Amino acid sequence: MAMEYSEKVYDHFSNPRNVGEIADANGVGEVGNAKCGDIMKIYLKVSDDGVIEDVKFKTFGCGAAIATSSMATEMVKGKTIEEALKLTNKAVAEALDGLPPVKMHCSVLAEEALRSAIADYYRRMGKDPEPILGCTADCANCHCENH
Amino acid sequence: MSRFVYADNAATTPMSKTVYNAMQPFLTENYGNPSSLYRFGNKSRQAMQNARKQVATALNAADPSEIIFTGGGSQADNLAITGFMKGLSAKGRTHIITSRIEHHAVLYTCQALEKEGFTVTYLNVDNLGRVDLEQLKSVISDNTALVTIMAANNEIGTIQPIREIAEIAHAHGAVFHTDAVQAVGHMHIDVQEMGIDMLSLSAHKFRGPKGIGALYCRKGIALKPLVYGGGQEKGLCSGTENVAGMVGLGQAITDACGANLDEKMSYVKSLTDKLVKGIMENVPYTHFTGDPENRLPGTASFVFEAIEGEGLILRLDFAGICGSTGSACSTGSLDPSHVLMSIGLPHEIAHGSLRLTLGEQNTEEDVDYLIEKVTEVVASLREMSPVWEDGKPNLTAASELHSH
Numbered sequence: 198m199a200m201e202y203s204e205k206v207y208d209h210f211s212n213p214r215n216v217g218e219i220a221d222a223n224g225v226g227e228v229g230n231a232k233c234g235d236i237m238k239i240y241l242k243v244s245d246d247g248v249i250e251d252v253k254f255k256t257f258g259c260g261a262a263i264a265t266s267s268m269a270t271e272m273v274k275g276k277t278i279e280e281a282l283k284l285t286n287k288a289v290a291e292a293l294d295g296l297p298p299v300k301m302h303c304s305v306l307a308e309e310a311l312r313s314a315i316a317d318y319y320r321r322m323g324k325d326p327e328p329i330l331g332c333t334a335d336c337a338n339c340h341c342e343n344h
Numbered sequence: 345m346s347r348f349v350y351a352d353n354a355a356t357t358p359m360s361k362t363v364y365n366a367m368q369p370f371l372t373e374n375y376g377n378p379s380s381l382y383r384f385g386n387k388s389r390q391a392m393q394n395a396r397k398q399v400a401t402a403l404n405a406a407d408p409s410e411i412i413f414t415g416g417g418s419q420a421d422n423l424a425i426t427g428f429m430k431g432l433s434a435k436g437r438t439h440i441i442t443s444r445i446e447h448h449a450v451l452y453t454c455q456a457l458e459k460e461g462f463t464v465t466y467l468n469v470d471n472l473g474r475v476d477l478e479q480l481k482s483v484i485s486d487n488t489a490l491v492t493i494m495a496a497n498n499e500i501g502t503i504q505p506i507r508e509i510a511e512i513a514h515a516h517g518a519v520f521h522t523d524a525v526q527a528v529g530h531m532h533i534d535v536q537e538m539g540i541d542m543l544s545l546s547a548h549k550f551r552g553p554k555g556i557g558a559l560y561c562r563k564g565i566a567l568k569p570l571v572y573g574g575g576q577e578k579g580l581c582s583g584t585e586n587v588a589g590m591v592g593l594g595q596a597i598t599d600a601c602g603a604n605l606d607e608k609m610s611y612v613k614s615l616t617d618k619l620v621k622g623i624m625e626n627v628p629y630t631h632f633t634g635d636p637e638n639r640l641p642g643t644a645s646f647v648f649e650a651i652e653g654e655g656l657i658l659r660l661d662f663a664g665i666c667g668s669t670g671s672a673c674s675t676g677s678l679d680p681s682h683v684l685m686s687i688g689l690p691h692e693i694a695h696g697s698l699r700l701t702l703g704e705q706n707t708e709e710d711v712d713y714l715i716e717k718v719t720e721v722v723a724s725l726r727e728m729s730p731v732w733e734d735g736k737p738n739l740t741a742a743s744e745l746h747s748h
Contacts, residue, residue, distance in 0.1 A: 210655070211662055216728045231692040231731055234652055234672045234680070238730040255730035259654035259671070263728070 203294035209264035226313025237310040261300035269307040354701035366595040370588035395594030402601040417525035417546030418449035420559040427567030437489035473502035495527035500634030501643025510539030529600030552596030556589030613641035622715035650737040
């Protein structure tokens with residue numbers, strides 16, 4: 198089944214921003230699984246006053262998965278944790294000038310990966326992420342059933 | 345970036361100049377309807393008869409009347425399977441035997457018939473993609489009307505033991521159909537010598553035009569029509585004939601299956617062998633898929649661990665390379681291709697598949713470029729993959745695969 202991506206998706210796929218790892222990250226989240234064909238891992242470096250100073254990702258997945266990882270990390274860089282939590286998959290897809298319908302789940306994955314990294318940050322800070330984030334279930338295992 | 349290498353000849357092939365030239369008059373001045381009574385229609389009718397003869401000759405059919413033109417390979421498969429099962433020659437038998445790795449034109453047709461009450465057995469294949477002949481022998485019965493097994497697989501190129509399968513089918517009074525869409529023009533086919541009762545083919549797979557195919561149907565087999573109408577193609581596939589398409593098919597099959605078939609096969613195979621060797625040597629954690637011996641000369645298929653196929657295709661596209669993948673993302677579902685699953689690849693690995701298919705128009709330079717770019721692109725995607733660490737994959741399934 199053929200589909201077309203927007204120029205922005207192609208741009209973020211061919212020149213992804215923020216690829217890599219952060220050695221001294223204080224929030225790391227990973228969602229998806231290899232069986233489904235996509236895994237996204239996000240690293241956060243959050244400052245003492247709650248600003249995302251740096252963010253990096255590694256993604257195993259299709260063009261849309263890589264492009265949404267790139268765009269989502271761009272959108273939260275320099276933002277506060279609270280602002281980052283407001284990022285929706287829809288906003289990421291819109292920033293990419295849309296995604297083909299069968300690829301919308303890739304943008305969900307980006308949102309989940311980010312929330313998972315933030316939950317990890319909260320835990321490291323000694324805070325319970327559940328009241329703030331809601332579901333802190335193991336997204337790596339519920340992702341497949343969701344779609 | 346400036347180079348363009350078309351390495352997806354199993355998807356379609358470039359139409360040849362000779363085919364184009366043969367078709368051209370039937371798209372312009374010779375537009376007469378072959379069914380008309382006046383002499384202006386004669387040219388079209390004669391061209392059609394000539395094309396039928398060319399197809400019959402290429403397949404070594406006993407008579408040109410055994411060739412039924414269709415709108416492509418899928419239509420030929422549908423006509424063969426549904427037309428046979430619902431036709432008189434099925435003699436009330438209701439069982440079909442096929443394989444798990446057929447093209448969807450066969451698989452979905454069989455599934456549709458299952459819903460109508462026919463029974464279907466889907467034969468397993470081994471890890472090289474060869475159908476299980478012992479299973480065939482054990483499931484075939486006096487109720488088996490049709491055995492339909494592809495001549496060669498479109499994704500991994502494995503060639504099936506057609507003659508043996510036909511013998512087993514015939515021993516039980518069943519008819520044997522083969523979807524040879526991927527095979528015709530790329531391997532020797534002789535319907536009489538191989539015991540083939542019905543065979544589907546498609547012109548655009550061997551440098552002919554799209555939208556035209558044919559079903560070889562041995563004399564004496566009665567099919568139920570696929571399309572009702574003006575009674576063209578023995579009433580099996582009605583509709584004003586695609587004369588130009590038929591002429592193109594006739595020319596293409598004559599060119600493809602003619603005297604130089606062996607030479608072409610050995611040239612294409614030498615390119616493919618070089619490509620396979622280059623990629624297997626340059627890209628670690630790569631698996632060759634399909635039968636290394638009995639395969640189509642132009643098919644090179646691989647799986648690369650720790651990357652996903654769609655991204656691979658897009659990045660190769662940026663480098664000017666056309667190839668294809670059986671990853672889930674390319675099919676719009678969560679499952680990778682049914683063929684890769686059937687040969688026993690775990691999901692985790694099957695997502696990273698790449699099929700490069702070469703043709704007579706490819707060159708040694710194309711192959712060098714393919715090896716260079718595939719190596720680069722796989723490395724760049726692994727670089728950003730969370731399941732690739734310190735130069736190797738860290739998937740559990742990957743290590744399981746290595747232990748085999």
